[in-house]
Amino acid sequence: MATQTAGPAGARDPAAVSETSLGPSAHLTAADRVELLRAMLLMRAIEARALTLYRQGRVPGSFYDGFGQEAVSVGAAFAMSPQDRLCILHRDLGAHLVRGVAPPRILAQYMGRASGVTGGRDGNVHFGDPALGCVPMVSMLPDMMCVAAGMAMAFKLRGEPRVALTFFGDGSTSRGDFHEAMNWAGVQRLPVVFVLENNQYAYSTPLSKQFAVDPVERARMYGFPGVTVDGNDVEAVFETVRAARSRALAGEGPTLVEAVTMRMHGHAAHDDMRYVPPELLAEWAERDPIERQERRAASLGVDVEALRAEVEAEVDAAAAEALAGQMPDPANAAHGVFAVGAPQPLGDGRAPWSGFAAEPATAVRDPLSAGAGTDGGEQRPAEATV
Amino acid sequence: MPTMTYLEAISDALRQELRADERVLVMGEDVGAFGGAFKVTDGFVEEFGEGRVMDTPLAEAAIVGTAVGAAVVGMRPVCEMQFADFVACGFDQLVNVAGKTHYRSGLAVPIVVRLPSGGGFSGGPFHSQNPEAWFMHAPGIKVLAPSTPEDAKGLLTAAIRDPNPVVFLEHKHLYRRIKGEVPVGTYETPMTARLAREGEDLTVIAYGAMVHAALEATTPEQVDGASVEVLDLRSLVPLDTEAILATVAKTSKIVIVDEANETCAAGAQVAALIAEHAFEQLDGPIRRVATPDVPIPFSPPLEQAVLPSVERIRDACRDLLAY
Numbered sequence: 001m002a003t004q005t006a007g008p009a010g011a012r013d014p015a016a017v018s019e020t021s022l023g024p025s026a027h028l029t030a031a032d033r034v035e036l037l038r039a040m041l042l043m044r045a046i047e048a049r050a051l052t053l054y055r056q057g058r059v060p061g062s063f064y065d066g067f068g069q070e071a072v073s074v075g076a077a078f079a080m081s082p083q084d085r086l087c088i089l090h091r092d093l094g095a096h097l098v099r100g101v102a103p104p105r106i107l108a109q110y111m112g113r114a115s116g117v118t119g120g121r122d123g124n125v126h127f128g129d130p131a132l133g134c135v136p137m138v139s140m141l142p143d144m145m146c147v148a149a150g151m152a153m154a155f156k157l158r159g160e161p162r163v164a165l166t167f168f169g170d171g172s173t174s175r176g177d178f179h180e181a182m183n184w185a186g187v188q189r190l191p192v193v194f195v196l197e198n199n200q201y202a203y204s205t206p207l208s209k210q211f212a213v214d215p216v217e218r219a220r221m222y223g224f225p226g227v228t229v230d231g232n233d234v235e236a237v238f239e240t241v242r243a244a245r246s247r248a249l250a251g252e253g254p255t256l257v258e259a260v261t262m263r264m265h266g267h268a269a270h271d272d273m274r275y276v277p278p279e280l281l282a283e284w285a286e287r288d289p290i291e292r293q294e295r296r297a298a299s300l301g302v303d304v305e306a307l308r309a310e311v312e313a314e315v316d317a318a319a320a321e322a323l324a325g326q327m328p329d330p331a332n333a334a335h336g337v338f339a340v341g342a343p344q345p346l347g348d349g350r351a352p353w354s355g356f357a358a359e360p361a362t363a364v365r366d367p368l369s370a371g372a373g374t375d376g377g378e379q380r381p382a383e384a385t386v
Numbered sequence: 387m388p389t390m391t392y393l394e395a396i397s398d399a400l401r402q403e404l405r406a407d408e409r410v411l412v413m414g415e416d417v418g419a420f421g422g423a424f425k426v427t428d429g430f431v432e433e434f435g436e437g438r439v440m441d442t443p444l445a446e447a448a449i450v451g452t453a454v455g456a457a458v459v460g461m462r463p464v465c466e467m468q469f470a471d472f473v474a475c476g477f478d479q480l481v482n483v484a485g486k487t488h489y490r491s492g493l494a495v496p497i498v499v500r501l502p503s504g505g506g507f508s509g510g511p512f513h514s515q516n517p518e519a520w521f522m523h524a525p526g527i528k529v530l531a532p533s534t535p536e537d538a539k540g541l542l543t544a545a546i547r548d549p550n551p552v553v554f555l556e557h558k559h560l561y562r563r564i565k566g567e568v569p570v571g572t573y574e575t576p577m578t579a580r581l582a583r584e585g586e587d588l589t590v591i592a593y594g595a596m597v598h599a600a601l602e603a604t605t606p607e608q609v610d611g612a613s614v615e616v617l618d619l620r621s622l623v624p625l626d627t628e629a630i631l632a633t634v635a636k637t638s639k640i641v642i643v644d645e646a647n648e649t650c651a652a653g654a655q656v657a658a659l660i661a662e663h664a665f666e667q668l669d670g671p672i673r674r675v676a677t678p679d680v681p682i683p684f685s686p687p688l689e690q691a692v693l694p695s696v697e698r699i700r701d702a703c704r705d706l707l708a709y
Contacts, residue, residue: 085459122490130493135458138482146448146479150455150463157411157437157461164455177479180448187443336489337525339549343494346458375459 025239029354030300034307036078036234037293040070041308043094044290045315046103050110053319054269059110064124066091068232068264069199071289073167074098075237076195076257079245080165081356082348085151085375087135087144087166090125091197091263095167099132100350103318108325115325132349142168145181145194152185152192152248163248165193165241171202173215182256186222191248193241194256197231199263204275219256231259232289235296242355261289345375390568393561395535396500397426399542400464402572404434407462410546413440414449414466414500423468424502424561446476453497454484462546463497470501470555471515484551485526494549498542504557504595504645505682505693514682514689516594516646521553522622522655529622530577531555533597535566537620540575547574557595557645564598577621579629585615588639588707591630591656593619596643596694603699612707622652630656631664638669639709641702643694648676670709673702 028036047065054063066073073092077099080086088095096106101117109116109127117127118136128134135151137144148166155162172178173196185192196215200207219226225247229240237259244255262284266273273281294304390398403410412427412434418441421428430439442449446467453463467473473480476499484495505514521527528550532538538556545552582597583604590600597618604614617633619626634640640660642653657672675694683689 118490126490128491128493130458130491135455135493136487136491138486140478140482143447143451143479143483146451147455147458147483149448150452150457151459152455153452154456154459154461157456177447177451180443180445181451184443184445184448184452336492338528339488339494339496341549343496343549344492345460346493 025235025242027239027242027355028235032078032352032354033235033293033300034297034302035352036074036238037290037297038307038311039074039078039094039097040234040290040293041311042097042103042314043070043074045311046106046318047093049315049319050107051269053107053111058323060112061123063110063269064090064267065265066093068284068288069197069261070094071234071237071293072195072197072231072259072261075234076165076167076193076241076259078238078353079241080163080349080351082133082351083160084163084165084245084349085133085135085148085346086128086164086349087137087148088125088128089137089141089144089167089169089197091169091199092167093125096125096127096129096134098350098352099129099134101129101132103315104321104325107318107322111322112327113322113325114328115322120328130344131347133346134349135346142166142172142175142178142181144168145172146177146184148192148194149181149185149190152190152254153188155191156188161249163191163193163245165195167195167197169202170196170198170200170207170210170215171205174210178215182219182222185254186224189251189253191251192254193244193248194254195241196256196258198258198260200280201263201267201276203267203271214258216256216258224254224256226256226258228258228260231261232284232287232292234289234293387567387569389565390535391562392535392538392556392564393424393426395539395568396542396556397428398568399539399546400427401430401433403462403543403546404430404438406572409460409462411438411440411456411461411463412466413442413453413463415442415444415468417441417466422466424558426466446472447479450476450479450497450499451483453499454479454487454495457495457497458487458493464500464546465497466500467502469509469513470503470517471512473499473501473517477520480521480527480551480553481524485524488550489526495551496549498545498552498554500554500556502558503555504559505689506559506595508684508686508689509558509682510684511681516555516644518553518555518622519646519651522652523650526551527623528552528577529555530620531557531594531622532575532620533557533560533582533594533618535564535568537575537580539568540573541577541620543572544574544577555594559595560598575620577624579626580618580620582616582618583614585613585637587612587614587637588641588703589615589617589633589637590641590643590699590703591617591619591633591653592643593622593652594645596645599694599696600643600699603696604703608700609703609707612703614703619652619656625655625659627659627663630659634660634664635667638667639706640668641673641675641699641706643699644674644676645694646677647679648674649679651676670706673706675699675702
């Protein structure tokens with residue numbers, strides 16, 4: 001797959017991108033394709049509900065969403081196995097849904113409830129459920145590129161067929177951690193997939209003020225491929241990340257996947273986006289990732305309206321459950337700063353893609369863990385160097 | 387018990403843990419083929435291989451960040467910053483990623499970041515700093531600063547086995563200058579203070595290289611026969627409040643020494659602690675000896691003018707004893 005060349009300034013042209021996209025994947029069953037749609041619908045419905053809750057004053061702080069970008073996180077996460085590890089960002093709720101985070105915990109998270117994923121210790125999508133193989137993001141972007149590279153480094157050292165993946169945005173590519181992680185991953189040929197979610201704006205800053213050379217072109221300079229994909233085509237994103245993962249497992253090193261998309265809402269709920277030309281939004285609205293996948297599902301004979309209603313009902317129930325949850329106990333605010341005792345290892349995530357059902361379950365086991373999860377376990381004497 | 391330098395004791399701790407636990411991994415700039423800028427990891431790559439003794443790119447943020455990643459999937463990385471000063475380039479990964487992950491998610495980040503720190507030999511503004519207070523102010527990070535070979539080995543062993551991010555300050559001026567008996571095998575030194583010398587009339591509270599300066603400055607000949615206690619903090623986070631308050635109760639006169647810049651230094655926290663909890667037991671003002679708030683200059687007379695000297699510590703003790 002060739003690296004696409006883009007002009008140095010201005011928004012990426014979605015029409016040009018779609019010409020290089022892979023399109024529907026041969027690796028997806030009909031059930032997979034519906035599952036992708038379902039996850040995107042769920043992400044949008046949860047975020048719409050959370051925005052309502054925010055406007056009702058039930059969500060403290062601000063509220064960030066990924067409206068219009070659902071295909072990126074859902075498609076990428078769908079390509080990851082249970083034992084793969086992810087660092088998911090704040091516009092990537094769909095990846096958490098694919099990995100198995102239950103919607104009531106997400107809505108409770110937004111509202112700072114005890115039953116939220118972080119129990120009120122962090123807000124928004126600033127979380128990762130360790131039990132599902134996810135490491136929580138921090139707001140300094142793209143710090144998690146280094147963390148993902150480190151996970152991949154451990155997998156490679158231990159000879160485990162596993163991959164790490166992280167997301168980050170176009171603005172992130174200006175920071176030093178982007179360079180350090182890209183260079184490190186290239187030097188060590190690490191099994192890591194970097195998903196650059198190019199949504200045209202970093203807060204109010206357009207691409208033309210962010211970089212002179214498109215980041216996907218830089219990948220080659222670090223010694224590995226950069227691939228551009230239509231970020232509004234969930235199947236194309238899946239297929240591209242699936243291929244990048246296979247490449248990583250084959251020992252061929254990292255891939256930078258640039259998913260070109262559009263942030264259809266403001267940076268956060270307070271942002272009226274006056275800096276975005278309306279015609280740009282109109283153009284991207286025509287390319288809505290959910291509508292595209294709905295057309296595919298309909299062609300498979302799926303009752304899309306029924307699926308939407310099912311998802312809405314799930315979110316209704318999730319909201320009711322989240323609203324019934326307690327706020328956290330202030331007496332615990334200072335607890336848990338330090339870990340005590342043996343670390344609780346990361347667990348394995350849900351991996352609904354049918355392709356994993358065919359893989360032997362024993363294929364990926366951490367040789368260092370004696371009966372515990374994939375990562376960690378009790379200390380064992382070193383019988384051989386890894 | 388064998389005698390080792392401070393540096394040899396640190397090497398010994400690393401070697402023993404690498405042998406005992408295959409999750410342990412040493413990473414940093416020039417730690418492999420060259421054996422480290424100070425030769426702490428000399429010979430390691432031959433014994434443990436390039437995978438576990440990893441020469442990294444010159445990238446402090448990525449050294450700390452990839453260590454975090456390796457740690458959360460079951461490794462026990464020990465990172466070396468070539469000089470403590472360079473940790474500024476990895477500060478964000480340490481403070482925001484490593485330090486806050488457990489509180490936010492319950493996910494432990496067992497990494498050690500070794501910081502060759504301190505001045506006294508014309509390292510200049512960027513090879514002489516004592517950045518411990520940066521990390522004391524950042525929740526979720528333990529901060530250790532041993533002064534003896536025995537404690538250096540035992541505390542580094544404890545740090546590697548600890549489930550939290552640990553910043554380990556090893557004073558460069560102690561590396562080859564300080565020798566002492568070190569137990570064979572592996573052992574953990576508790577993250578508590580240690581009485582370096584018992585005394586009755588006054589206490590000097592210090593850590594790292596300043597423990598040695600304090601001991602030298604407070605021999606009976608130096609302080610008109612007074613009996614001076616020296617408390618070696620060893621650990622700054624956690625800080626041994628009990629030991630600090632106990633020595634205040636015992637001697638009632640306190641001199642606190644930091645090689646770090648004075649404002650908000652570890653000693654400032656110790657002084658605040660004493661003022662708040664032991665005011666009634668003081669028999670004189672708390673005295674502080676520290677480096678003024680200037681970058682560490684290069685030229686010997688300039689550097690010696692700012693670093694706490696044996697004479698400054700001695701004079702502070704004499705003044706307070708006469709109070």
